[in-house]
Amino acid sequence: MDHFDFKQAPLYTTRYGMAFLGDSLDFLRQLPDASIDLIMTSPPFALKRKKEYGNVHATEYIDWFMDFALEFYRVLKDTGSLVVDIGGSWIPGQPTRSLYHFELISALSDRAGFHLAQEFFWYNPSKLPSPAEWVTVRRIRVKDAVNMVWWLSKTPHPKANNRRVLKPYSESMKKLLENGYKAKLRPSGHDISENFSKNNKGAIPANLLVLANTDSNGSYLRQCREQSIKPHPARFPHGLPEFFVQFLTDPGDVVLDPFAGSNVTGEVAENNERHWLAFELVERYLRTSRFRFPDEAQPAPLFDLYELEEAGFEEETKEAHQEMSREFFALVRALHEQFVQDNISMNDLSERFSLEENDVIELFKLLSLSVPDFPR
Numbered sequence: 001m002d003h004f005d006f007k008q009a010p011l012y013t014t015r016y017g018m019a020f021l022g023d024s025l026d027f028l029r030q031l032p033d034a035s036i037d038l039i040m041t042s043p044p045f046a047l048k049r050k051k052e053y054g055n056v057h058a059t060e061y062i063d064w065f066m067d068f069a070l071e072f073y074r075v076l077k078d079t080g081s082l083v084v085d086i087g088g089s090w091i092p093g094q095p096t097r098s099l100y101h102f103e104l105i106s107a108l109s110d111r112a113g114f115h116l117a118q119e120f121f122w123y124n125p126s127k128l129p130s131p132a133e134w135v136t137v138r139r140i141r142v143k144d145a146v147n148m149v150w151w152l153s154k155t156p157h158p159k160a161n162n163r164r165v166l167k168p169y170s171e172s173m174k175k176l177l178e179n180g181y182k183a184k185l186r187p188s189g190h191d192i193s194e195n196f197s198k199n200n201k202g203a204i205p206a207n208l209l210v211l212a213n214t215d216s217n218g219s220y221l222r223q224c225r226e227q228s229i230k231p232h233p234a235r236f237p238h239g240l241p242e243f244f245v246q247f248l249t250d251p252g253d254v255v256l257d258p259f260a261g262s263n264v265t266g267e268v269a270e271n272n273e274r275h276w277l278a279f280e281l282v283e284r285y286l287r288t289s290r291f292r293f294p295d296e297a298q299p300a301p302l303f304d305l306y307e308l309e310e311a312g313f314e315e316e317t318k319e320a321h322q323e324m325s326r327e328f329f330a331l332v333r334a335l336h337e338q339f340v341q342d343n344i345s346m347n348d349l350s351e352r353f354s355l356e357e358n359d360v361i362e363l364f365k366l367l368s369l370s371v372p373d374f375p376r
Contacts, residue, residue: 001016001017001254003032004018005030006027008021014266015270016269016275016276017276018278019260019290020279021286022281023279028068032075033075034077035254036080036255037081037159037250037255038082038248038254039072039076039083040245040255041256042085042259043084061100061104065107069107069111069112069114070112072258073154075256080153081159082151083150083248085148086101086148088144095134095138109152115154115156117151117152117153117158118207119150119207120208124212125210127213130144149209151244161247165205165243165246166204166205170203209239213235215237218292220262220288220289224288238267241257241264241265242268245272245274246272249274251273253274254274255276256276256277256279258279259280260278260286261282261285264292266292270293
């Protein structure tokens with residue numbers, strides 16, 4: 001990862017990755033050409049109703065996305081892939097669907113130069129019935145539980161190996177392998193050879209990915225609950241990026257998520273020994289995404305108390321010091337020492353360090369609650 005030179009320090013780092021806070025377009029433009037092996041992302045969807053994590057109206061979505069798409073194409077290696085998980089949208093006021101996600105794939109080909117390697121479908125069996133008016137009230141539509149997942153590539157031959165994502169054989173296939181198979185012509189006209197009975201250690205998966213989005217025991221959600229923090233509302237399941245990370249990359253490759261959210265992609269890449277970059281615009285999402293790396297994530301050089309509060313941290317929590325750097329505590333200790341030892345007034349202290357008087361009081365309060373040996 002040493003060959004990446006960003007103007008801004010990462011919010012945190014791990015053994016394999018770096019997470020950056022800010023506009024992903026700015027960071028994308030700092031990446032070298034042909035430096036990324038896989039872009040795995042779930043951008044904000046063009047939804048009927050505005051969501052708290054941000055989304056663009058369907059009529060503006062294609063033009064908005066193209067700015068990113070052109071940078072995606074530039075930074076991908078010739079063997080690299082772009083995988084986009086994108087949900088559908090309903091036309092306001094009527095039970096018909098927007099075509100924006102189909103228009104997007106057309107634009108990615110015609111305007112950005114991508115090849116459509118293959119379309120995938122993510123079926124989420126735990127998805128709630130929606131939209132309520134057409135599905136649960138009037139009962140004239142069925143549950144919308146499938147997302148399109150576009151796999152695109154810079155060239156017709158991106159790196160890929162389906163041997164890394166084989167599925168366990170069915171019981172009937174196991175019996176066939178055990179008992180043997182006689183080669184013959186099927187009624188459908190397919191000529192099944194003796195190679196059909198060869199044990200390939202698993203079945204080739206289909207392009208339908210069945211993944212329930214019901215994770216509740218991971219470190220991210222567990223720590224969100226413990227600290228009364230609202231988690232990111234639109235996380236995809238680990239199995240989705242994991243399938244493509246294993247299918248399309250090798251250990252040591254670089255995976256990028258430019259709309260990182262709570263950084264599921266980074267966590268999956270880390271666990272699979274891939275280097276990763278995460279770009280996220282919403283500060284509270286990226287700060288709390290460090291929960292995914294409880295033993296790995298190293299903080300940025302300085303952490304601000306009020307940014308912690310905006311991320312949802314309770315001021316009184318005794319674990320708050322874990323989220324702040326040694327430099328920050330050293331600064332606050334220095335403030336306190338000048339206040340106590342030099343008998344400086346709170347007003348003089350706040351003026352000396354260009355802080356509001358209430359800010360100094362709150363800093364002392366946080367430090368006294370967080371550090372056992374701090375003088376009360």
